[in-house]
Amino acid sequence: MKKNKSIILVCTSDQPKQAGEKGCLSKESREVLALFQQKKELEAEDESLIRVKESICMNNCANAICVRIFPGNSLYEHIQLSDVEELWESHIQKNQEVKHLLAPKINRFMGF
Numbered sequence: 001m002k003k004n005k006s007i008i009l010v011c012t013s014d015q016p017k018q019a020g021e022k023g024c025l026s027k028e029s030r031e032v033l034a035l036f037q038q039k040k041e042l043e044a045e046d047e048s049l050i051r052v053k054e055s056i057c058m059n060n061c062a063n064a065i066c067v068r069i070f071p072g073n074s075l076y077e078h079i080q081l082s083d084v085e086e087l088w089e090s091h092i093q094k095n096q097e098v099k100h101l102l103a104p105k106i107n108r109f110m111g112f
C-alpha cells in the first residue's frame with residue numbers, strides 16, 4: 001500500500017524561459033496533465049496523497065514536455081501521452097525513477 005505523498009508537476013507554460021523555444025504548452029502538455037489527473041482519480045488508493053499540478057517553465061524548454069515528480073525531485077523530459085502510464089506505474093506506485101525518461105543531470109537543476 002502506498003503511503004508516501006507524491007507531487008506531479010507538469011509544465012504548461014506558454015512563456016518559455018529559453019529563447020527560441022515554443023514551450024511545453026505548444027506540445028500539448030495539458031493533455032499530459034489531464035491524463036495524470038485521470039490516473040489519480042481512477043487509480044490512486046488514496047487521492048489525498050497525490051497532487052497533480054500545473055507548473056511554470058522549468059527552464060528546460062528545448063526538451064518539452066517537462067514533468068517533475070516528488071519525491072525525488074526527478075525531472076523528466078520529452079514526455080508524451082504514451083509515457084504517463086509508465087511514470088505512474090513506476091514512480092508514483094513504486095517510487096522508482098524511470099531512468100530512460102529522466103533529463104540528463106545537467107538539465108535537472110536549472111532554474112526551477
Ligand code: FES
Pocket residue numbers: 011012013014015016017018022023024025056057058059060061062064066
Ligand atoms: S516551457 Fe516547459 S520547460 Fe520551459
